[in-house]
Amino acid sequence: MKTVIFISFTVLIISACQKKEFNIENLNGNKITALGHAGLGIGSPYPMNSLESLLKCLNLGSDGTELDVQMTKDSVLVAYHNNELSSNTNLTGIINSLNWNDIKHGHYTSTPYLNYSIISVDQLFSNVENVQQYKFTFDCKLYTNSNNTDQFHEAYINALIAIIEKYQLENNVYIEAQNVDFLKSFKDKRPDYKLFIYPSSFQSGFDIATSLGLYGITISTREITKEQIQLAHANNLFVAIWNTHSISDNIEAIKKNPDFIQTDNVKNLVKLLK
Amino acid sequence: MKWNHLIVMITIVFAHMSFSQNEAKNSASNSIFIEVCGVGGYGSLNYEKAFFSVNNIMAALKIGLGTYHVLDPYNKFNPDVIIPFTCSGVYGKNHKIEIGIGQTYSSIIQADLTNLKTDRTSNFSTHFSIGYRYQKAGGGMLFRCCYTPLIEYNRYYRHWAGVSFGYSF
Numbered sequence: 001m002k003t004v005i006f007i008s009f010t011v012l013i014i015s016a017c018q019k020k021e022f023n024i025e026n027l028n029g030n031k032i033t034a035l036g037h038a039g040l041g042i043g044s045p046y047p048m049n050s051l052e053s054l055l056k057c058l059n060l061g062s063d064g065t066e067l068d069v070q071m072t073k074d075s076v077l078v079a080y081h082n083n084e085l086s087s088n089t090n091l092t093g094i095i096n097s098l099n100w101n102d103i104k105h106g107h108y109t110s111t112p113y114l115n116y117s118i119i120s121v122d123q124l125f126s127n128v129e130n131v132q133q134y135k136f137t138f139d140c141k142l143y144t145n146s147n148n149t150d151q152f153h154e155a156y157i158n159a160l161i162a163i164i165e166k167y168q169l170e171n172n173v174y175i176e177a178q179n180v181d182f183l184k185s186f187k188d189k190r191p192d193y194k195l196f197i198y199p200s201s202f203q204s205g206f207d208i209a210t211s212l213g214l215y216g217i218t219i220s221t222r223e224i225t226k227e228q229i230q231l232a233h234a235n236n237l238f239v240a241i242w243n244t245h246s247i248s249d250n251i252e253a254i255k256k257n258p259d260f261i262q263t264d265n266v267k268n269l270v271k272l273l274k
Numbered sequence: 275m276k277w278n279h280l281i282v283m284i285t286i287v288f289a290h291m292s293f294s295q296n297e298a299k300n301s302a303s304n305s306i307f308i309e310v311c312g313v314g315g316y317g318s319l320n321y322e323k324a325f326f327s328v329n330n331i332m333a334a335l336k337i338g339l340g341t342y343h344v345l346d347p348y349n350k351f352n353p354d355v356i357i358p359f360t361c362s363g364v365y366g367k368n369h370k371i372e373i374g375i376g377q378t379y380s381s382i383i384q385a386d387l388t389n390l391k392t393d394r395t396s397n398f399s400t401h402f403s404i405g406y407r408y409q410k411a412g413g414g415m416l417f418r419c420c421y422t423p424l425i426e427y428n429r430y431y432r433h434w435a436g437v438s439f440g441y442s443f
Contacts, residue, residue: 045342051385051387052347053347111316112316112432112434113342113356113378113426114382117387119387127387127390129390
């Protein structure tokens with residue numbers, strides 16, 4: 001009995017130590033770009049989109065990170081996820097109803113004793129050494145109280161272009177959004193930018209991306225199969241998937257051959273792909 | 275003088291006076307336990323010393339150590355340090371009621387927004403605890419389940435709670 005346990009244990013250890021080999025085939029030079037999900041993702045004591053979370057993600061060896069982007073009333077882009085600031089900060093209201101001066105001293109309150117700051121995208125880029133070596137996906141959260149949506153989209157797009165051009169990140173930034181009108185306006189203004197639709201189902205995303213001539217689709221790994229990714233690739237659409245939390249989620253995601261993975265387990269994904 | 279510092283001083287003086295009293299013999303006066311969440315944030319390792327124990331009443335001092343991150347955002351060894359210090363009163367035979375008050379010292383690493391470096395910011399926060407404790411007089415397994423509200427930086431009230439598992443001896 002002892003021998004059986006010993007052999008099983010040894011086999012388990014050896015198999016755990018073996019490096020996993022993946023035969024990746026995609027549009028991204030057969031390489032998957034490993035991105036953090038708003039930094040270190042859900043489950044880290046660092047709040048999502050905080051400077052600490054984003055920097056730590058980059059310093060773990062990832063290729064870059066996704067971040068949620070909202071715009072203030074005075075057109076400053078802020079890295080923040082939720083609609084309502086009171087859900088996890090010491091502020092109230094929505095980002096677009098406030099000026100940057102009202103927000104810049106705000107901090108996250110989600111974890112005891114930690115009061116990490118809310119940051120602007122400009123602050124993030126100015127704090128990353130060699131920023132052009134990284135990839136960034138902007139998940140554009142278009143929360144606003146404005147009745148003039150077209151004007152809001154126009155201002156948002158202008159702010160995005162300004163920050164991207166300021167840091168010469170045209171080739172490093174991917175823009176993703178759920179709003180088709182926003183993507184259409186962006187495409188009209190800057191057809192060369194890499195735009196992703198972020199749909200609820202693969203089919204609707206596929207239809208929108210092909211009809212608008214977008215760069216790709218961003219979708220939860222639960223909502224897409226390996227075959228659907230092959231179909232997207234056959235139509236020259238890049239695929240970014242998210243919602244991977246565990247080691248097995250990351251492995252399953254890699255096996256689907258996407259071009260990008262936005263993970264909540266950055267350290268593991270980097271280890272699997274390097 | 276800030277009132278939180280006053281609480282610490284009163285606690286220390288009280289403890290010093292009480293150590294001179296005779297402890298009840300044949301009762302476990304030391305405990306080591308892990309607290310999940312609770313006054314250490316997401317968790318802490320704690321040592322508790324009972325300095326007064328008569329009949330079913332016990333008073334104890336507790337010190338803990340917790341952290342969130344050992345490596346900073348630049349991946350360098352630079353740990354967050356959280357040290358809760360609590361004075362507790364406990365009543366009951368094996369199944370007990372516990373009530374406590376204390377201070378938490380937190381020293382947290384944050385990324386500096388201006389110079390690609392890190393800053394360490396230190397603060398004191400007040401905490402309370404009220405809850406249930408299972409602990410036999412002669413020692414052995416210890417279990418606690420407490421509501422542990424925090425007044426972070428002595429400004430913001432936060433509802434919080436913790437569960438502890440450990441050993442008394």
